[in-house]
Amino acid sequence: MQLVLEKRAERSNTIALVSPLIAIGLTIVTMTILFAILGKNPLLALHAYFIAPLTDGYSLQEIAVKATPLVMIAIGLSLCYLANAWNIGAEGQFLIGAVAGSWIAVKTQGTDAGAWVLPAMLLVAAAAGAVYALIPAICKVKFGASEILTSLMLVYVADLLLDYLVRGPWRDPNGFNFPTTAEFDPVATVPLLIEGGRLHLGSIIALLVVAAAAILLGRTIKGFEIRVVGAAPRAARFGGFNANQLVILTFAVSGALAGLAGIIEVAGPVGHLQPGISPGYGFTAIIVAFLGRLNPLGILIAGLFLALTFIGGEQAQIAMKIPLDVTKVFQGILLFYVLACDSLILYRFKLVFPNRQVARGAG
């Protein structure tokens, strides 16, 4: 008797709905065993991870703050991926957006610049992110260069540019040589939504982006074009859709969104430009995009869920003295199960009974 994976005749919509639940169930079982081995009460630990952060306003805010850049970047990436364009360099576009927007903040520092500063920063950041993303897109369309490699390599270029600027020309003159700009002026800061909290305007922008993407993909010809080019390139060619144009377009949009996320992070929660403004948002967003099945609403949920595991992980470290490594194992196991269960959408398990006579002959 043998257990094999067999391709389904068509994708199972039931499994598509319940597979995340199965994955979470399996994660909980695995983690319960792991917590028990570590000598921690599994119920309390799971409570700290999943329930506690959802029960007070502060943690909910923090989840939203953490999810904001992830969701914004992932929405842009999902457009690329749907159109079969592989932008892996959102991290670089995020950094370039942060740098370009900060340029205005740094140059207007201490002057009586008006309320135009923040909107200008957001626009410049989005434009810079788009232009930066166009480099790999144009290289792909014109020269056939792999956009996966070029977009990824440009991440390091952006990282080093930021590093150079905060150590050199933009360094805070009163900062004892530490690599950071001075704190941005209030007009160059993303406004908070709740007094004394950390929730900021960026979260609203992220929600608008989700809504816009949902409309684009669900209600417009352009959205239809993106999906057709990705799913059936030949059919798209017959339909007169230009795949190259779409590569350019989706890269530009995703670069703009990553750049916007970058400046919102810098002018929001951080408050100044410094190295290490991104703990890998651009890469984590790739996971968010796929966890959310490249669907705007799915991405919103996936982003919030991933943020929950970060916040919950911290609270578990504090409340249960569970080491950070266990949190990482926890996130890894969760992603593993989600992807593993997703394969059941297209495949199913089947028991195969080998021919008895052959079995006897072999034995």
Place this chain on the structure above:
Amino acid sequence: MRKSLLALAAGILLAGSVSAASAADKLKVGFIYLGPIGDLGWTYQHELARQALVKEFGDKIETTYLENVPEGPDAERAIEQLVRAGNKLIFTTSFGYMDPTLKVAKKYPNVHFEHATGYKRDKNMSTYSSKWYQGRYIQGLIAAKMSKSGVLGYIGSFPIPEVVSGINATMIAAQSINPNIKVKIIWANTWFDPGKEADAAKALIDQGADVIMQHTDSPAAMQIASERGKLAFGQDSEMIKFGPKTQLTSILDTWAPYYIARVKAELDGTWKSEDTWGGLDSHMFAMAPYTNMPDDVKKIAEDAQAAITAGKLHPFKCPVIGQDGKEIECKGGANLADGQILGMNFYVKGIDDKLPGK
């Protein structure tokens, strides 16, 4: 099924209330760590001090730490999480936590904060740091004595005053032994990256350096020096097991006495915001045993250590000559003023390197 669910819920509630009750009369002390507790360097030394606190105060306190907290947008949240979990005294143990600590401190005036190596303070936010340049001076003496090639290799982290003053103290001491000594500097632009640190050590040795000094946190450079048969100094912690025939000494961050004093003040209700900058005399750091050197060099090191501890020797005794050959203005009487050392932004004469960003 329903019964077991109820029991489960009750269990969670009970467990929650029990821990809340027993924790009420304990002082909760929180720590934010930059690296993993097993980095064997900077974070490890803070962790040792935390363990010393637990040993010293036992049931009177409860300690919690968050490790691997990046110096970016997540730091503020991590600190605030500790506040919200009831910690009343919080140590944030890296320079990059300065602004986030200050933000949280302003928001929670009844919680006390201790920030390592920064310069911004508030009514409820102290800073603490060590005069590591004193230890660097001793290392400079040893290095100049032990180097056959007359070239020292120095792995810098970031060109901040703490690191620059360390390089200068090393150079001043080394020149007092060998006026022609050279120091080669490589900026690793990281505090902790064993791969980069190892590469830097290799490059320095290839350039002729035979004594390696570092201001980064991992034992990687020590291991490279050991493989190549060179000598090296440890950093932050005892690294002799990575180079039993290589380590000359190491500057050991001994935070325990300070942490114990601050927790005691908090328990007594006498905690005040302060700016602590302690040296060998106040045991903010210590020198690891002087090893792998002849007795006469060991004596020089021990004599210098005794003189610095007694306040008879100051590494930045005036006149201090700048890189351009001009004398640095002496604002502290016989020595450079503390402020000049804390904000040190220049090289002394003889250093063949351009300060990054200058």
